[in-house]
Structures are given as C-alpha cells and as structure tokens.
Amino acid sequence: MRTAAEPWAGWQGLGGPEFSRVPNGALQDSSLEVWAAAFLQEALSELDDLRGDLLIECYEGPAPSAGAEPVHSAQVPLGPGRPLM
Numbered sequence: 089m090r091t092a093a094e095p096w097a098g099w100q101g102l103g104g105p106e107f108s109r110v111p112n113g114a115l116q117d118s119s120l121e122v123w124a125a126a127f128l129q130e131a132l133s134e135l136d137d138l139r140g141d142l143l144i145e146c147y148e149g150p151a152p153s154a155g156a157e158p159v160h161s162a163q164v165p166l167g168p169g170r171p172l173m
Contacts, residue, residue, distance in 0.1 A: 139167035
C-alpha cells in the first residue's frame with residue numbers, strides 16, 4: 089500500500105515481507121485477473137479506515153527474484169470518495 093499522507097515514501101507491504109500464495113483452488117474456474125479483482129474488492133471493505141492506494145502484484149512463482157516482472161498487477165484507491173470497482 090502507499091499511504092495518502094506519505095505518497096513519497098513509496099509502496100509498503102501489508103502484514104510482512106513474505107509473499108502470499110494464490111489459494112490452490114482459486115484458479116480452477118476463474119482467471120488470475122478475476123481472482124485478483126475479487127481479492128482487491130474484499131480488501132477494500134476490510135481496509136476502509138486507510139487512505140491511499142492498494143497494489144497487488146502476482147508473480148509466476150512463490151518467491152520472485154529481484155527485478156522479476158509480475159504476470160498481473162492491479163491498483164485501487166483506498167478511502168472515501170474512491171471509485172467503486
């Protein structure tokens with residue numbers, strides 16, 4: 089996430105430096121993009137007290153190397169007045 093109060097500080101991880109894996113069954117009947125959009129929608133309701141932007145990046149493997157490009161990336165604003173997804 090990138091906070092509205094300190095956007096110059098850049099992106100900060102939520103909950104720790106480790107990566108979270110996409111659940112095993114999540115992609116059986118939907119695409120990665122659909123799963124990520126649903127994940128972000130749920131996160132918006134849980135993080136409604138935060139102000140800034142939320143970014144999700146999905147990588148091919150569970151531990152991407154430095155400089156690895158995500159296979160999917162999406163960003164949404166947090167806080168009041170944000171557009172609905």
